[in-house]
Amino acid sequence: MLAKRIIPCLDVDAGRVVKGVKFVDIIDAGDPVEVARRYDQQGADEITFLDITASSDDRETMVHMVEQVAGQVFIPLTVGGGIRALGDIRRMLNAGADKVAINTAAVNRPEFVREASERFGASCIVVAIDAKRVSKASEPNRWEIFTHGGRKSTGLDAVEWAKRMVEYGAGEILLTSMDRDGTKDGFDLALTRAISDAVDVPVIASGGVGNLDHLVAGVREGGADAVLAASIFHFGTYSIAEAKAHMAAAGVEVRL
Amino acid sequence: MSSVAIIDYGMGNLHSISKAVEHVSGDMRVVVTADPIQIGRANRVIFPGVGAVRDCVQELERLGLDELIRNLAGIKPLLGVCLGMQALLESSEENGGTACLGLFAGQVKRFPEGLTDPASGERLKIPHMGWNQVRQHSHPLWEGIPQDSRFYFVHSFYAQPEQSQECVGVTEYGLEFASAVARDGIFAVQFHPEKSQHAGLQLLANFVNWDGQD
Known part of the structure; x- marks a missing residue:
């Protein structure tokens, strides 16, 4: 049976791993190659690198980092992060990345996702969606797509957007709740479930993991195919192996 | 010196597979090439694959590599990976029906819509993406890999070989499909050994040391 995946996420700025808490406070947490190797040894099913480098001068640093990690x-x-053109995708895939996650560039020009999928294959193309709840407590659930670290509303309905991105050729959806990101309160399970039920491709739940029960809930209640977390793994609160053992004990199929 | 050629027909990223092969092949020479002479000289050949099958077969034909691959059977060990496995069957449903290289009798089919897990009733997503188990049938390339080990898969189409004795690995995803096929020094897998950590590296190590005998 197919295993649910556990994916540690590393935020990388100019070649160093950092973790933004709600994308504002940033703490340095190490060398990407060493951190990736440690996660691999602990049994991570995949690793996601998010390039938060502001300066385009440092883009080549990221390519070099991917080459280093992929060799080991x-x-x-x-x-x-910063995937805006077909050339960016080609560079990352040639450096040894298996997939790229497209976020803002998809919002700015949705056809980019179609072009990328046709050129490189849907399985390489992840569309990252940052969603925030816009409905009041008394209203039916509704989420919209936000950009710029959750500050800028686009007015796009999250569920409709996810469906459209899959229609355009996204092979996977990386779904982040901007309400939960950095809170340690757990995933937005209603959001995860709504997106997961709406699309046929795998959904990675992200944003808000504070303990191992949150990972189980993301799969069970949220219907996620994979769960992504950063700080609980970076600061050694839990190892990937502990996370997997916990999920297995709860009856979730994992790769042990 | 022994050498391994990785066929580069211009469709995708061969960095990962070449790095993984270099990792397990000691002082063997690893070349990534579309040159029929270099492929002809190599002791072993890897046929990787990403993208769509029609583009793959067309590029192989354009480069004159289709006949070369067909003629490898029984001559030197060949490892097909992912699309490089699917392209070895007779035909694929992908791209509205595509004739393939025909080294294995059978077809490549798309996972049907509305697939569910027989045990849990859970809806299954397409592509089949992630770590799934392979039930191994006896073959030297499984040496040292525990039965039912997990490998990393990403695909929406699956191979259905006609000859059951050519199926050497079976995986379940709503239905049972051939995740590994073999005959006459050819071994082909649907999963990505270069992305499958210990089990995948062991399979690649077994391949680069394989004499092509069953």
Whole structure:
């Protein structure tokens, strides 16, 4: 049976791993190659690198980092952040990434996703969706797509957007709740379930993991195919192996 | 010196597979090439694959590599990976029906819509993406890999070989499909050994040391 995946996410700025709490406070947490190797040894099913480098001068640093990691870590690698053109995708795939995550560029020009999928194949193309709840407590659930770290509303309905991105050729959806990101309160399960039920491709739940029960809930209640977390793994609160043992004990199929 | 050629027909990223092969092949020479002479000289050949099957077969034909691959059977060990496995069957449903290389009798089919897990009733997503188990049938390339080990898969189409004795690995995803096929020094897998950590590296190590005998 197919295993649910556990994916540690590393935020990378100019070649160093950092973790943004709600994308504002940033703490340095190490060398990407060493961190990736440690996660690989602990049993991570994939690793996602999010390039948060502001300066385009440092883009080449990211390509070099991906090459270094891909030469030593033989599990799938996803790279997101700053993917705006077909050339960016080609560079990352040639460096050894297996998938790229497209976020803002998809909002700015949805056809980019179609072009990328046709050129490189849907299985390489992850569309990252940052969603925030816009409905009041008394209203039916509704979420919209936000950009710029959750500050800028696009007015796009999250469920409709996810469906459209899959129609355009997204092979996977990386779904982040901007309400939960950095809170440690757990995934937005209603959001995860709504997107997961709406699309046929795998959904990675992200944003808000504070303990191992949250991972189980993301799969069970949210219907996620994979769960992504950063700080609980980076600061050694839990190892990937502990996370997997916990999920297995709860009856979730994992790769042990 | 022994050498391994990885066929580069211009469709995708061969960095991962070449790195993984270099990792397990010691001082063997690993070349990534579309040159029929270099492929002809190599002791072993890897046929990787990403993208769509029609583009793959067309590029092989354009480069004159289709006949070369067909003629490898029984001559030197060949490892097909992912699309490189699917392209070895007779035909694929992908791209509205595509004739393939025909080294294995049978077809490549798309996972049907509305697939569910027989045990849980859970709806199954397409592509089949992630770590799934392979039930191994006896073959030297499984040496040292525990039965039912998990490998990393990403695909929406699956191979259905006609000859059951050519199926050497079976995986379940709503239905049972051939995740590994073999005959006459050819071994082909649907999963990505280069992305399957220990089990995948062991399979690649077994391949680069394989004499092509069953």
